[in-house]
Amino acid sequence: MSTLSSNSGAFAPSSSSNCATTTTEDADALRRNRILSSKLYFDVPLSKAPIIYSTSYDISFLGIEKLHPFDSSKWGRICQFLIENGVLNRTSIVEPREATKDDLLVVHSETYLKSLKSSLNVSIITEVPPIAVFPNCIVQNKVLYPFRKQVGGTILAAKLAKERGCAINVGGGFHHCCANQGGGFCAYADISLCIHFASIRLNISRVMIIDLDAHQGNGHEKDFSDDRRVYILDMYNPYIYPLDYEARRYIDQPVEVPSGTTTEEYLMKLDEALKVAGNAFDPELVIYNAGTDILDGDPLGRLRVSPEGVTIRDEKVFRFARDKNIPLLMLTSGGYMKTSARVIADSIINLSNKSFITIQQ
Numbered sequence: 001m002s003t004l005s006s007n008s009g010a011f012a013p014s015s016s017s018n019c020a021t022t023t024t025e026d027a028d029a030l031r032r033n034r035i036l037s038s039k040l041y042f043d044v045p046l047s048k049a050p051i052i053y054s055t056s057y058d059i060s061f062l063g064i065e066k067l068h069p070f071d072s073s074k075w076g077r078i079c080q081f082l083i084e085n086g087v088l089n090r091t092s093i094v095e096p097r098e099a100t101k102d103d104l105l106v107v108h109s110e111t112y113l114k115s116l117k118s119s120l121n122v123s124i125i126t127e128v129p130p131i132a133v134f135p136n137c138i139v140q141n142k143v144l145y146p147f148r149k150q151v152g153g154t155i156l157a158a159k160l161a162k163e164r165g166c167a168i169n170v171g172g173g174f175h176h177c178c179a180n181q182g183g184g185f186c187a188y189a190d191i192s193l194c195i196h197f198a199s200i201r202l203n204i205s206r207v208m209i210i211d212l213d214a215h216q217g218n219g220h221e222k223d224f225s226d227d228r229r230v231y232i233l234d235m236y237n238p239y240i241y242p243l244d245y246e247a248r249r250y251i252d253q254p255v256e257v258p259s260g261t262t263t264e265e266y267l268m269k270l271d272e273a274l275k276v277a278g279n280a281f282d283p284e285l286v287i288y289n290a291g292t293d294i295l296d297g298d299p300l301g302r303l304r305v306s307p308e309g310v311t312i313r314d315e316k317v318f319r320f321a322r323d324k325n326i327p328l329l330m331l332t333s334g335g336y337m338k339t340s341a342r343v344i345a346d347s348i349i350n351l352s353n354k355s356f357i358t359i360q361q
Contacts, residue, residue, distance in 0.1 A: 035200040049092040049359045050167040052153040057171045061142040074341040081345035096153035125182040154190040157329040158198040166328045173333025175217035192223040208283035213291025213333045214301030218247035225250040231281040259302040263309035286328040292335035311347040318356040
């Protein structure tokens, strides 16, 4: 069980013994110092859009990345579509900084970070076996560095959301990774890190995670297992990866959408879920994990939601936050079809056209 430490303001494990309490307080102080000394938060000029992206997000590794169904170039293509449609200027995009080891240690253990120095371990986490045969220095540069840049984007998005009302990290949403374990193409726990940073730097103590990726967000569920300051609404297909029954116990509001769920059925369940969540919890920040693997035809999500349904879904979540005057940050998370980038771009265009997000000043 984790609670908010009264000494540090950070989300941290609680303990009953004096010795363990001292250790916990020391860990809280170290975590707080790491967050306060981090360079991931920086001032973003008003001339910039609340859109965070770096060309470093996109993974290109001798074509090996194509062995995983995830489209590892979708992040760049989303921005390219927005630019081509005149919604976004390239110079308006916010470039995040890479999360350093000290930043990652806010959530991750030394042991876990050391495990990523094994190319074999990284190949298992990313589900791309050939990565195992490459020197780790290459794997760090070609695979893990892009992930660390996206972590920096997710963390910065919270600050930008509080300042602008909402922000989008065109990446991130590594919801299968927790403090001590990665998996499912997720090497770093960006959502958990974002919450810890927001707690200390933005004085935010109540966070709602709305996880609408088709897969269960077992990583953040484990990291905030019984923490009443983090409310998790997770709409997921219970019959696909990760089948993490332990983590399911930690979901405040589980909404199961089985294989074959149609657009109409999905949106009806979402309407009801948002109504329940709004009555159950009063957050100071919403983290919206907006995976597009709910699309009809996605080989992993196995749902049957139309592209228009994704646009309506995103609008409903943004409206939920705006009506309650809650800052919202959006992460693009999973999506395993080439069409996902276009669908995400079209949804962002819709959000801009309806003034849910101000992209051009």
